[in-house]
Amino acid sequence: MAMINIPRTNxxxxxxxxxxxxxxxxxRAGNACKTILVNVSAVAKSLHRSPIYITNYFGFELSTSxxxxxxxxxxxxxGAHNQEKLQDLLDDFINILVLCRYCGNPETELVRQNFNxxxxxxxxxxxNQLNDxxxxxxxxxxxxxxxxxEKAPFYVAECLFTDQILxxxxxxxxxxxxxxxxxxKGQKSLLGGLESIIGxxxxxxxxxxxxxxxxxxxxxxxxxxxxxxxxxxxxxxxxSKQLTDTAISTExxxxxxxxxxxxxxxxxxxxxxxDKVQQNSGSYES
Numbered sequence: 565m566a567m568i569n570i571p572r573t574n575x576x577x578x579x580x581x582x583x584x585x586x587x588x589x590x591x592r593a594g595n596a597c598k599t600i601l602v603n604v605s606a607v608a609k610s611l612h613r614s615p616i617y618i619t620n621y622f623g624f625e626l627s628t629s630x631x632x633x634x635x636x637x638x639x640x641x642x643g644a645h646n647q648e649k650l651q652d653l654l655d656d657f658i659n660i661l662v663l664c665r666y667c668g669n670p671e672t673e674l675v676r677q678n679f680n681x682x683x684x685x686x687x688x689x690x691x692n693q694l695n696d697x698x699x700x701x702x703x704x705x706x707x708x709x710x711x712x713x714e715k716a717p718f719y720v721a722e723c724l725f726t727d728q729i730l731x732x733x734x735x736x737x738x739x740x741x742x743x744x745x746x747x748x749k750g751q752k753s754l755l756g757g758l759e760s761i762i763g764x765x766x767x768x769x770x771x772x773x774x775x776x777x778x779x780x781x782x783x784x785x786x787x788x789x790x791x792x793x794x795x796x797x798x799x800x801x802x803x804s805k806q807l808t809d810t811a812i813s814t815e816x817x818x819x820x821x822x823x824x825x826x827x828x829x830x831x832x833x834x835x836x837x838x839d840k841v842q843q844n845s846g847s848y849e850s
Contacts, residue, residue, distance in 0.1 A: 570610065570670045571658050572651075581670050583610035586651050590644045598631075599650075601639040607654070611662050611670060615639055617722070620760055621657045622650060624718060629809070632764065660710055661719070700739050707743075714749040721757025727771040729758075729781055737788045744790050751795040754785075756804065759816055763808025778819040786827070793827055800824050 570581040587602040601619060608615040616632060619639045623630035631640040662670045707716040720743065725732055733740065744750045758781065762768055772781065785791040800820060804813040 571663060572655055583607050586647065586654055588645065588647045588650050592644075597644045599641040599643065599645040601641065601650075604639050605637055611658065612672070613662065616764055617661070618654065618657060620722065620764065621661075622653055624715075624756075624760070625653050625656070631809070660712065697738075700742055703739070704742060713743075714747055715753055717743045717750045717754035718757035718760070721754055722761055725758065725761055725768075727765075727767045729768070729772065730784055733781070733784045733788065733790070737790065740785075740790045741788065748792070748795050748798075751791045752799060755791065755795070755799045759804055759808055759813065762816060763812045773815075773819070775819045775822055778816065779823040782820055782823045786823075796824060796827060 566585045567582040568585050569576065569579045570583050574581075584603055584606050586604065586607055589600050589602055591598055591600060601615070601622075604615045604618055608618055611618075616634070619630050619632055619641070622641055622645075626641065626643070626645060629642045631642075632638065658670065662672060664670070664672050703716070703720075704713070707713045712719070717740070720736075720739070724736060740754065744754055762773060771777065782791075782796065786793070786796065800817055803810070803817060808816075
């Protein structure tokens with residue numbers, strides 16, 4: 565198997581950080597075609613990352629749907645995609661989510677902190693909590709440097725959210741607010757990240773994939789001024805075919821319908837009616 569440097573821009577033949585070159589094959593059945601990531605698990609192992617993250621990243625960047633079966637080690641991207649293009653996207657992934665921003669080496673890993681049950685990026689130790697002003701500004705500055713400010717909420721959602729999303733929105737409300745407040749695209753990106761993890765995380769689906777669970781999550785984002793009304797409406801009408809399975813995307817919106825209907829009628833309600841709705845929506849917070 566051909567091995568290449570991590571990152572590929574490092575031309576030192578004695579560089580000790582190596583990974584397999586990504587191998588992808590395109591298969592066709594009638595008019596449909598798909599790209600199979602043959603050795604993405606081996607590549608991910610060399611990067612100390614999950615193949616799920618890499619596959620999700622490809623799907624997001626290529627604006628296409630993906631299919632993953634971890635048990636069968638099967639990772640598929642819809643459509644025909646050039647192997648070298650995928651390798652270039654992998655370079656971007658490595659630059660954003662693998663390389664240490666201080667030394668440039670891939671000596672980072674995703675660590676699960678037991679107390680908060682949240683994933684963080686670190687250099688062989690727990691990272692900052694990402695809920696203090698200094699850490700938040702560092703993350704925003706890094707997103708600006710990498711020119712991914714509008715995409716950053718998507719990555720934050722994938723890295724931070726677990727089946728304790730409601731608590732995590734509260735803990736990281738300042739971070740989410742700062743990332744989303746000035747950009748509707750950032751807000752859409754956050755909702756896209758939420759949709760993606762629901763589609764790929766079995767624990768989250770089992771616990772939150774229902775009408776009450778979705779209403780609680782969306783209400784919390786609205787209550788904290790993280791996502792605006794117009795963005796909720798846009799997201800609700802645009803059934804995603806890129807970030808998760810179409811059936812799951814449709815069901816997510818079905819579960820979100822109650823919240824969207826409340827949002828549309830809340831402004832027109834009398835103060836008494838609004839109080840009643842708020843009491844009902846208050847169950848979203850419990």
